Amino acid sequence: MEENLKPLCLLLLVWALLLFVPHLAAQSEHESHQHHDGMVMSDEPLDTAAQAKLLADKNESEFNHHLAGFFVALGGLFILFSGIIEKKLPAAKFAWPSSFLLSGVFVLVWSDTELWPFGPRQWLEALQNNREVLQHKTFAALLLGLGIIEWLRVKETLKTVWSGLVFPVLAIAGSILLLFHQHEAGMHGPNHMELMAKIQSEHWSYAMVGLGIGVSKGVADFAGSAQRIFAKIWPTLLFGLGVLLMFYRE
Numbered sequence: 001m002e003e004n005l006k007p008l009c010l011l012l013l014v015w016a017l018l019l020f021v022p023h024l025a026a027q028s029e030h031e032s033h034q035h036h037d038g039m040v041m042s043d044e045p046l047d048t049a050a051q052a053k054l055l056a057d058k059n060e061s062e063f064n065h066h067l068a069g070f071f072v073a074l075g076g077l078f079i080l081f082s083g084i085i086e087k088k089l090p091a092a093k094f095a096w097p098s099s100f101l102l103s104g105v106f107v108l109v110w111s112d113t114e115l116w117p118f119g120p121r122q123w124l125e126a127l128q129n130n131r132e133v134l135q136h137k138t139f140a141a142l143l144l145g146l147g148i149i150e151w152l153r154v155k156e157t158l159k160t161v162w163s164g165l166v167f168p169v170l171a172i173a174g175s176i177l178l179l180f181h182q183h184e185a186g187m188h189g190p191n192h193m194e195l196m197a198k199i200q201s202e203h204w205s206y207a208m209v210g211l212g213i214g215v216s217k218g219v220a221d222f223a224g225s226a227q228r229i230f231a232k233i234w235p236t237l238l239f240g241l242g243v244l245l246m247f248y249r250e
Contacts, residue, residue, distance in 0.1 A: 145166070
């Protein structure tokens with residue numbers, strides 16, 4: 001019993017320590033208010049063309065969050081009801097890894113439509129000079145990595161101990177990255193400070209839920225005595241994260 005509780009205590013300790021990360025994120029966000037991709041934020045009113053561009057960016061960003069959230073919520077539901085669904089449709093066991101793969105492909109290809117083939121900007125140049133683009137593609141890589149590893153685990157072609165650590169580690173890493181995520185939306189205009197604060201608050205909530213998912217998934221896989229409980233907690237949190245993303249607003 002004591003041995004089974006060790007992984008639980010360790011993961012909960014890590015989670016508690018990571019709750020202090022938002023203080024670092026707040027400092028980073030304060031610095032980013034002064035400088036972002038070589039641009040100083042301004043309170044000056046925007047002309048019609050600039051307003052139209054910001055509105056288009058806002059709509060695109062919200063749609064990206066909503067669709068990604070749909071895939072995440074769908075994955076959570078498939079896990080929660082896997083026992084019922086898989087009795088009638090055994091192949092449904094691949095549904096939740098597929099939801100991560102679909103979300104990863106979407107974020108990789110469509111998260112920044114100013115990039116080729118939708119726009120004129122080249123990928124390498126944007127990845128080198130735009131932190132938001134780099135972060136989007138990093139999130140895509142994390143989602144694809146999770147989807148591939150969990151697909152192989154469900155298929156039972158990957159049974160190594162380290163494969164069980166991939167999901168918790170990447171979930172926690174992605175959550176920490178969210179705390180430092182930047183949005184070009186709101187860099188200019190009369191209400192840019194309020195908008196940036198709202199975006200930061202929303203991403204902070206996603207990060208906290210993401211940390212809970214990573215920790216509870218790790219406990220479910222490695223803490224025998226608590227496995228049954230946490231096997232329900234982490235997909236519930238996954239569904240909750242998806243719902244939060246679907247209600248994202250800028």
